[in-house]
Amino acid sequence: MAAPATLFDKIWSSHAILVRPDxxxxxxxxxxxxxxxxxxxxxxxxxxxxxxxRPDRTFATPDHYVSTLGHDLASINxxxxxxxxxxxxxNAKAAGLTLFGLSDRRQGIxxxxxxxxxxxQPGMIMVCGDSHTATHGxxxxxxxxxxxxxxxxxxxxxxxxxxxxxxxxxxxxxxLADGVHAKDVxxxxxxxxxxxxxxxxxxxxxxSTIRAMGIxxxxxxxxxxxxxxxxxxxxxxxxxxxxxxxxxxxxxxxADWDAALAHWGSLPSDADAQFxxxxxxxxxxxxxxxxxxxxxxxxxxxxxxxxxxxxAPDAARRDSIERALAYMDLRPGTPLTEIAxxxxxxxxxxxxxxxxxxxxxxxxxxxxxxxxxxxxPGSGLVKAQAEAEGLxxxxxxxxxxxxxSGCSMCVGMNGDLVAPGERCASTSNRNFVGRQxxxxxxxxxxxxxxxAAAIAGKLTDVRQFATxx
Amino acid sequence: xEPFLRLDAAAVPISAPNIDTDQIIxxxxxxxxxxxxxxxxxxxxxxxxxxxxxxxxxxxxxxxxRDARIVVADRNFGCGSSREHAVWALYDYGIRAVVAPSFxxxxxxxxxxxxxxxxxxxxxxxxxxxxxxEQSPGSHVAIDLEAQTVTxxxxxxxxxxxxxxxxxxxxxxxxxxxxxxxxxxxIAEFESAYEAKLRWL
Numbered sequence: 001m002a003a004p005a006t007l008f009d010k011i012w013s014s015h016a017i018l019v020r021p022d023x024x025x026x027x028x029x030x031x032x033x034x035x036x037x038x039x040x041x042x043x044x045x046x047x048x049x050x051x052x053x054r055p056d057r058t059f060a061t062p063d064h065y066v067s068t069l070g071h072d073l074a075s076i077n078x079x080x081x082x083x084x085x086x087x088x089x090x091n092a093k094a095a096g097l098t099l100f101g102l103s104d105r106r107q108g109i110x111x112x113x114x115x116x117x118x119x120x121q122p123g124m125i126m127v128c129g130d131s132h133t134a135t136h137g138x139x140x141x142x143x144x145x146x147x148x149x150x151x152x153x154x155x156x157x158x159x160x161x162x163x164x165x166x167x168x169x170x171x172x173x174x175x176l177a178d179g180v181h182a183k184d185v186x187x188x189x190x191x192x193x194x195x196x197x198x199x200x201x202x203x204x205x206x207x208s209t210i211r212a213m214g215i216x217x218x219x220x221x222x223x224x225x226x227x228x229x230x231x232x233x234x235x236x237x238x239x240x241x242x243x244x245x246x247x248x249x250x251x252x253x254x255a256d257w258d259a260a261l262a263h264w265g266s267l268p269s270d271a272d273a274q275f276x277x278x279x280x281x282x283x284x285x286x287x288x289x290x291x292x293x294x295x296x297x298x299x300x301x302x303x304x305x306x307x308x309x310x311x312a313p314d315a316a317r318r319d320s321i322e323r324a325l326a327y328m329d330l331r332p333g334t335p336l337t338e339i340a341x342x343x344x345x346x347x348x349x350x351x352x353x354x355x356x357x358x359x360x361x362x363x364x365x366x367x368x369x370x371x372x373x374x375x376x377p378g379s380g381l382v383k384a385q386a387e388a389e390g391l392x393x394x395x396x397x398x399x400x401x402x403x404x405s406g407c408s409m410c411v412g413m414n415g416d417l418v419a420p421g422e423r424c425a426s427t428s429n430r431n432f433v434g435r436q437x438x439x440x441x442x443x444x445x446x447x448x449x450x451x452a453a454a455i456a457g458k459l460t461d462v463r464q465f466a467t468x469x
Numbered sequence: 470x471e472p473f474l475r476l477d478a479a480a481v482p483i484s485a486p487n488i489d490t491d492q493i494i495x496x497x498x499x500x501x502x503x504x505x506x507x508x509x510x511x512x513x514x515x516x517x518x519x520x521x522x523x524x525x526x527x528x529x530x531x532x533x534x535r536d537a538r539i540v541v542a543d544r545n546f547g548c549g550s551s552r553e554h555a556v557w558a559l560y561d562y563g564i565r566a567v568v569a570p571s572f573x574x575x576x577x578x579x580x581x582x583x584x585x586x587x588x589x590x591x592x593x594x595x596x597x598x599x600x601x602x603e604q605s606p607g608s609h610v611a612i613d614l615e616a617q618t619v620t621x622x623x624x625x626x627x628x629x630x631x632x633x634x635x636x637x638x639x640x641x642x643x644x645x646x647x648x649x650x651x652x653x654x655x656i657a658e659f660e661s662a663y664e665a666k667l668r669w670l
Contacts, residue, residue, distance in 0.1 A: 014663075017652070017655055017656055017659040018652065018655055020634055021633070022632045022633040022634050023632070024632060024634060026649065026652065026655075026656075028659055028660065028663060030670060037552075039500075039502070040502065040503045040553075043502065043503065043504075044503070048646065050646070050650075065500065080500045080501075081500065083500070084500050123667075124670075129551055130550075130551055131549065131550045131551040145551040145575055146551060146575065146578070147551050147552070147556070147575055147578060147579035147582060148503075148552075148553040148554075149582030149583060149644060150578065150579075150582065152646065153644075153645065153646050153649065156646055156649075156650070157649045157650065157656060158656070158660070159649060159656055161634075161649070163632070195487055195545060196487075196544060196545040196548070196571060199545070199571060199573075199574060200574070226549075229545065229548065229574070231574050252669035256668065256669035257669075259668070259669060260667075263667065295487050295489075319485075320485065320486060320487075411496045412496060413499065430489075430491070430549065432489045432491045432492065432549060433489075433491070434491055434492070434495055434514050435491050435496075438495070438514055
């Protein structure tokens with residue numbers, strides 16, 4: 001009998017083509033997603049005179065540079081941005097890749113499109129030149145971000161050299177309180193273990209909270225594994241996974257479905273599998289979270305105050321809090337609920353799916369925002385679904401701008417920027433210095449919390465809104 | 470990329486943890502082509518004010534560090550996005566090695582692909598190196614990749630670990646694609662067996 005193995009071990013060993021004497025493993029890649037930041041990788045390939053080895057395993061969609069004002073090339077009015085989107089489309093056509101382009105409603109943020117199309121499946125190894133590729137691990141896949149040279153390597157060989165990371169399991173048990181969402185869970189985890197807490201590890205999220213969670217919540221949690229420093233995050237496939245995948249365009253059909261199901265059922269970690277690290281979290285203790293600093297680990301329950309550097313455990317920590325508070329223009333001891341905001345962004349590969357939009361709309365219904373706010377659905381299909389449910393009308397009546405799909409203000413590469421000095425309540429994944437624009441101040445939170453902030457004009461506890469009609 | 474053998478050069482201390490790739494190179498410059506170079510954009514918003522003039526208080530702008538080719542950083546250097554531009558910006562600027570207690574995973578992998586050596590030393594030693602460099606700005610650190618050693622301005626020698634294959638690639642100034650292509654046959658055999666078993670893929 002085989003030794004007990006984790007979900008990650010099983011996927012790793014089934015994809016190992018060969019092992020180098022120094023221990024690095026050549027892995028087969030099942031799916032490679034590319035976006036409009038892949039121009040340099042294609043040029044590298046051309047310079048070496050190499051072709052794309054497996055066009056059938058490579059899927060392209062533009063997301064970082066697309067306009068959210070119109071779903072077409074003409075709406076991108078800066079030549080350098082339009083240029084990279086055109087380049088992606090040309091590269092995809094030349095190599096015979098499947099392209100979800102701007103003339104296609106299936107276009108969207110690559111980490112929204114993959115699961116939505118049923119391209120992301122249990123047991124796969126998936127890569128993309130984007131650090132948030134860990135998102136797809138929610139379906140029981142091993143998915144991680146790579147750099148441009150590695151994108152070139154995968155295009156040319158459909159393989160990648162990797163050293164095997166370690167296994168870490170985070171077990172979350174209990175029921176989440178009303179107003180507490182997947183985003184709060186992952187922010188609570190990162191606040192606990194730090195942005196380097198998962199370095200060198202692949203995290204498996206487990207426990208009753210995760211089992212009870214839908215796929216979209218799991219996608220949000222796995223998405224921010226990189227903010228905990230981990231190479232990837234994953235959730236064992238279960239009936240929720242299978243129900244989510246069934247009938248999606250690229251999911252297996254008929255006899256293939258039954259064969260796939262049998263395979264997927266064998267993937268979850270064995271009961272006696274060993275993890276190098278393990279951590280437990282009580283879901284009932286998690287409150288709605290917001291960040292106050294310039295790193296995702298600078299997160300706290302909304303009921304708390306801005307920390308005082310004077311009480312930091314050491315000098316390095318004190319310096320880092322002082323620098324963060326100076327950039328964020330915050331005073332120690334200020335209640336988080338007294339932080340006034342200038343703008344709200346609901347979107348990004350972390351929180352732009354239909355359940356995110358529903359959660360925000362539930363808070364916004366019948367209310368008005370007091371600051372500029374925009375909602376950016378994660379794909380053309382999410383947008384269409386939201387419109388079919390009338391969510392767009394709720395957003396617009398509340399005073400939100402209702403935009404076209406793309407990465408948008410999470411990273412601002414398409415020109416959707418937070419102005420210098422402005423403070424933004426954002427459902428994205430990074431609050432780094434200058435992330436949403438030069439001098440921009442970012443507070444990360446869930447879609448429900450961002451909606452509540454838009455109404456109150458300040459960071460606020462969404463649970464105050466939950467009981468009202 | 471140039472082969473990396475031995476380097477004896479001025480080292481610049483960057484004394485903050487979690488220097489993310491957005492700080493190493495802001496997202497608004499990523500659309501540019503590799504061949505056009507990214508060195509002038511390294512640490513752009515830390516290095517230049519709104520008018521484009523160098524900020525005198527940023528360490529890299531001090532005259533004494535003009536020829537620096539090594540960065541001595543703090544923990545989790547290069548965390549954040551997968552942009553290889555962060556490595557290209559350092560490399561094009563002239564930096565050939567970063568010494569730190571730990572690195573962001575993807576940045577660490579990207580470094581080897583583009584000829585930048587990320588050397589991990591104990592946190593206490595890296596902090597001591599930064600302190601030495603701050604006391605005597607412009608002093609040299611020597612790195613010998615063959616011997617896997619970092620020699621500080623105090624003459625103390627520390628050994629760092631590196632995977633043998635990655636070491637060879639850096640020493641030769643090559644990436645790993647041609648090596649992998651040498652295994653075409655194995656890759657093809659794996660694919661047929663794998664796809665016969667998981668036929669829905």
